[in-house]
Amino acid sequence: MTTTRPVLRRKGITPSGRSYLIRPSEDGDAPGLAALIDAVAAEGELIAAVPGEPDTIEQSVRLASMVLEGGLTLTLEVDGVPAGHVMVQRRAGGHYAHVGEVAILVSNSQRGAGLGRALMEMAIAWGRAVGLAKLSLRVFPDNQRAIGLYRSLGFDDEGLVRGEVRMPSGDRDMLLMGLALSDLR
Template identity: 30%
Template sequence: MEIRAATEDDVEAAAAIAAVVAEEGTIGAQPPVDVAARAAGLRTLIDGDGRGGVWVLRDGERVVGVTTALERISGVLSIGMMLLPDARGRGGGRGLLDAVLEHARTTGAHKVDLEVWPDNGRAIALYAGAGFTVEGLRDRHYRRHDGSLRSSLIMARRVVDSS
């Protein structure tokens, strides 16, 4: 498997991953996913001038995972990550996470954060293993299409110690 910065050639396949993973209910996106709009957002991140970026996990010619980083707060990269089910458990998620952390270091970001559903134990274990800690809980914060409310954990890791 190969991890690299995404290019225009990766955008459609990377955006389509959201449609697959949204069906599982493990990410914020809900079906039906507007793949064209997601692809446009990825293009904006790839072409942007800021600290943000997009990385893909490729298995041969196939894009099987994607991570995005967006600087919403100066010096803090907020990330999202999705892997196709058949690509999980093979180290690709950790590789994508490491790529973002290295990017954060080289671009001068001081922190990386993310949100994860509290029942997504596999993702929480991945993030904790990479040094992320829980900083908070968004209690019943996200309304789903069915009317239910979901909570999310806020996890973060400092990239440089600027205490």
């Protein structure tokens, strides 16, 4: 009998000729990923984070607990430097544990090279391999690039959650999206 294992490593060359590696996150990634989250937060309202706030740092040091709770965290390196991240957080509790919540980011300078797609494909493959029934995520409704990626991977829009995130511009709505990995009962 053969067992299917999630593929948690992928390496290759970007269209601009730089080498990349996607691998399970390690504790040592935390400072680099915190800096990355901070830099993306500074670009504007793309993710639910503001630069320099304690939450931003905390987010990056949740790496270990995420895995202990049955989730996934993968780090993308380009030329050996952290340049992206995907996490799947396993929901707690028997009524919710069949769903994983996805969060992803790629550094500004590496976008548009297919690396976000590679990270999402690996998260989806892992979700299937560990038997999750569904992946879900929340995205700002004006984040066209992220929404385009998710739709192209089969995620469906599941509705707008009103005033969900408190940001400098005010309380913002989020689009809920979901991908069924198996027939939902």
